[in-house]
Amino acid sequence: MLEALTATSLAPLQRDRTGAAARTVAEPSVATGGTAVSITGLTKRYGDKTVLSGIDLSFRAGEFVAIVGRSGCGKSTLLRLLLGLEKPEGGEIRIGGQPAPRAGGDVARFIFQEPRLLPWQRVLDNVALGASRTVPADRRRPLAQEALKEVGLADRGGEWPSVLSGGQRQRVALARALVSHPKLLALDEPLGALDALTRIEMQGFLERVWKHQGFTAVLVTHDVSEAVALADRIVLIDGGRVALDVAVPLARPRVRGSAEFGAIEGQVLDRLFAGR
Amino acid sequence: MSNATQSIEAGGFAANAGWSGQLWLPGLIAAASWAATAVVTVALPDVVPWGSAGLFAILTGAGAAALVVLALAVPRLGAAGRTIVHYGPWFIAVGVWFFLWELTTAKFGWLPKPFFSPPHGLLAVYVAEWERLLICIGYSLRLWGLGFFSGIAVGFVVGVALGWSKGFSYWGMPILKLIGPVPATAWIPVTFYFFPTTFHASIFIVALSAGIPVAILTASGVAAVNRSYYDVARTLGADSRFLVLKVAVPASLPHVFVGLFMGLYYSFAVLVVAEMLGAKYGLGWYIQFQTAYSGYANVYATLIIMALICAGLVKLLFVGRDRLLAWQKGIL
Numbered sequence: 001m002l003e004a005l006t007a008t009s010l011a012p013l014q015r016d017r018t019g020a021a022a023r024t025v026a027e028p029s030v031a032t033g034g035t036a037v038s039i040t041g042l043t044k045r046y047g048d049k050t051v052l053s054g055i056d057l058s059f060r061a062g063e064f065v066a067i068v069g070r071s072g073c074g075k076s077t078l079l080r081l082l083l084g085l086e087k088p089e090g091g092e093i094r095i096g097g098q099p100a101p102r103a104g105g106d107v108a109r110f111i112f113q114e115p116r117l118l119p120w121q122r123v124l125d126n127v128a129l130g131a132s133r134t135v136p137a138d139r140r141r142p143l144a145q146e147a148l149k150e151v152g153l154a155d156r157g158g159e160w161p162s163v164l165s166g167g168q169r170q171r172v173a174l175a176r177a178l179v180s181h182p183k184l185l186a187l188d189e190p191l192g193a194l195d196a197l198t199r200i201e202m203q204g205f206l207e208r209v210w211k212h213q214g215f216t217a218v219l220v221t222h223d224v225s226e227a228v229a230l231a232d233r234i235v236l237i238d239g240g241r242v243a244l245d246v247a248v249p250l251a252r253p254r255v256r257g258s259a260e261f262g263a264i265e266g267q268v269l270d271r272l273f274a275g276r
Numbered sequence: 277m278s279n280a281t282q283s284i285e286a287g288g289f290a291a292n293a294g295w296s297g298q299l300w301l302p303g304l305i306a307a308a309s310w311a312a313t314a315v316v317t318v319a320l321p322d323v324v325p326w327g328s329a330g331l332f333a334i335l336t337g338a339g340a341a342a343l344v345v346l347a348l349a350v351p352r353l354g355a356a357g358r359t360i361v362h363y364g365p366w367f368i369a370v371g372v373w374f375f376l377w378e379l380t381t382a383k384f385g386w387l388p389k390p391f392f393s394p395p396h397g398l399l400a401v402y403v404a405e406w407e408r409l410l411i412c413i414g415y416s417l418r419l420w421g422l423g424f425f426s427g428i429a430v431g432f433v434v435g436v437a438l439g440w441s442k443g444f445s446y447w448g449m450p451i452l453k454l455i456g457p458v459p460a461t462a463w464i465p466v467t468f469y470f471f472p473t474t475f476h477a478s479i480f481i482v483a484l485s486a487g488i489p490v491a492i493l494t495a496s497g498v499a500a501v502n503r504s505y506y507d508v509a510r511t512l513g514a515d516s517r518f519l520v521l522k523v524a525v526p527a528s529l530p531h532v533f534v535g536l537f538m539g540l541y542y543s544f545a546v547l548v549v550a551e552m553l554g555a556k557y558g559l560g561w562y563i564q565f566q567t568a569y570s571g572y573a574n575v576y577a578t579l580i581i582m583a584l585i586c587a588g589l590v591k592l593l594f595v596g597r598d599r600l601l602a603w604q605k606g607i608l
Contacts, residue, residue: 112504118522120529162604
């Protein structure tokens with residue numbers, strides 16, 4: 001973590017990490033720190049259509065990056081490549097200095113737009129699915145219970161997913177992703193299917209969990225205000241290239257409607273529409 | 277007859293009203309219809325004697341007395357009382373049915389012996405033949421149990437393989453679709469050659485009739501599982517074993533149960549034929565034996581037993597399904 005922060009040449013966005021560190025002492029099972037990611041010359045084609053052409057990006061360990069762009073700009077593809085769900089035609093992804101792992105490792109986890117819980121498994125068992133394969137089977141449920149506590153659903157473990165609300169289900173999906181303490185969390189429009197009020201609630205919630213666990217977060221969203229509210233940095237993808245890469249130097253928790261908030265939102269939106 | 281129509285009208289009215297003060301009116305009407313059956317059974321002579329008329333009158337009379345007691349006690353019985361009230365119109369219908377059945381068969385002889393039997397004719401069969409029928413039930417359940425359970429076990433495994441593996445499906449699905457519609461009984465000549473005893477051949481036929489619908493529906497269930505579940509399980513590091521056992525199989529269970537219900541009905545229908553193959557006991561064997569001697573009352577009595585056993589097994593299967601598929605409650 002420290003190494004990553006000092007190694008980076010980008011303007012460091014200091015976050016107050018003392019609170020998280022203090023809690024970590026009390027709960028030794030909570031992993032801290034994320035992992036640095038470097039992407040060089042990443043290219044992806046589907047048939048004749050080039051979706052990504054030579055993307056160069058690097059994320060610092062523990063950074064919260066939002067990737068925005070219009071539908072079909074390749075932002076979700078970038079995320080799938082990052083997690084090893086698809087193979088690139090060219091370029092390289094290194095996570096923590098290592099070549100990107102195949103899907104199924106413990107370093108990275110994915111949150112989809114829909115929670116995708118297995119409806120025939122109880123909430124606790126759904127979360128336990130996320131536990132690392134290296135953890136013995138009888139240790140997975142206690143870990144899952146801890147993860148459920150982290151997302152504020154400690155008492156719902158025995159229920160079927162079908163009785164939970166949309167927001168609660170997405171929190172269970174988050175717990176399932178966090179139970180293995182990933183160093184990289186990829187989120188593909190995780191709040192897109194929720195109503196406006198639940199969305200804002202969940203954004204604050206996501207921010208708290210990220211602060212607590214310190215993973216590197218890569219959030220794909222089409223909602224610029226969500227990106228400004230959550231991210232350290234906003235990357236705009238347009239035409240398969242990085243069109244804008246802007247830091248969000250606002251103190252957390254961020255106040256929507258403040259002048260700085262609006263300025264950054266305006267800057268990203270202007271660039272988004274300029275590409276039209 | 278006028279008695280009966282009155283009962284029906286009053287029953288319909290009472291079913292709407294449900295209660296009449298502290299008295300359960302449909303219960304009294306039902307008691308009247310049952311009592312009428314008892315009276316008719318002893319008061320009028322049989323055209324041709326059937327036996328057990330006295331016992332039938334005692335049973336229906338006792339039923340009538342019990343209904344009178346219930347009519348008075350139901351308001352104080354709580355949940356059980358509400359269940360009884362719910363079935364009130366059925367108590368009336370059964371009483372009226374017995375009454376008409378008695379008159380048209382034994383008393384007036386409009387539906388003659390041996391093709392038809394009055395209710396006390398069936399009772400006479402149970403009284404005279406209960407030992408032999410019990411043995412037959414035991415034999416039939418043994419054959420059915422061995423056939424059904426081995427059939428659904430093989431059918432389920434084959435179905436999962438067909439739904440999961442493309443190669444298996446390529447070769448297996450056309451064959452299954454081809455032999456699926458062939459009646460299980462058509463295999464009898466082949467089974468005689470392949471199986472050491474006729475009992476094994478019978479088991480095979482029952483197993484085949486139960487296994488094929490289970491295999492087909494399991495295969496379609498496994499093949500229809502939402503791909504996104506596999507996707508998410510893979511990102512969490514799940515192996516193929518997990519994907520089959522924890523994703524594909526549970527997801528396909530609703531389909532599998534449809535197959536099980538079909539297999540249950542088919543296997544029961546086939547049971548009668550399977551017991552043609554050199555059986556010495558069994559409900560199917562008994563039915564054929566009695567048909568040959570025009571013992572139709574015995575046939576009806578046995579059919580009732582088979583229907584009750586089948587209905588009981590279906591009920592059991594429903595209970596099992598509701599337990600295993602409890603997760604569906606919020607979804608459906």
